[in-house]
Amino acid sequence: MKLVLAKSIGFIINLLVYVSPKRAAFLAIRLFSKPRKGKHTEEATDFLNTAFQEEVFLKDRSIMTYRWPGKGETILLVHGWESNAFRWKSLIDSLKLKNFNIVAIDAPAHGKSTDKSFHIIDYAEYIHLVSRKFKTQTIISHSFGGLATICFQYKYRLPELKKIVLLGAPSNLKDVMKRYTKLMSYNSKVIKAINAFYLNQYGHLPEYYNVAKFTQDLNSSGLIIHDLTDPIVPYQDALDYKRHFTNAKVISTKNLDHSLKSREVEEHILEFVTNQIIIFS
16 A cells, blocks of 8 residues: 555544544454455466365354375464465475475465455464364464464464464564554544454454563474564564563574565574474575
């Protein structure tokens, strides 16, 4: 969303909140949770069709799962905002060579999954269902997928989940919302209405989801990879995790942007999940 357009829409919602706070909150949340990208390209479809595909249902909604069977431990791949399971293609190819049992998902409103909106707390519930279904031992997550992963594990504490990889993950929902409301120039009444939505929908305000603190008593070991110049999620978030996730290693990269797609990152991930040094030729 271009800055001028965002400010214009924010101005309209700022006026609407004086007439109907609930309607203003609905529109603000809808804008925040409706991805503009994330559907499959032809290349993505061809690749994902090499996997066993199965829907996992949460009430009347579903997400699509993709599975490449292997004899090793189960690894679940969790993507972030405006992406889909195809983002992991290169890593999937590497994990297949190690004979891992690989599962990837399309988040709500992304890829082949249903629903028209994406909410992090709902995403956490789907990750929980998929993790239980496939008896996941390791989760590799990117961006909002990392935040949702920690939310789910903090709530459900699955004992079989031994390792968690966080790539460019936000450390808390409050700052995510703060960056969004600043972008849109929402006034205090709109922000108050948004908070009321979260409290009504999920029983907590956004500030409750300080997920870096959620990690401090998790039994899982962690690998946190974050780029020093990440333009989407500040490097400060990685430092937040470092303070609380005592059983995790933090790796800083340079000039890899928010996507963190590189051989260097794959090498670190493979070393972590295989417990051995990996050197790409």
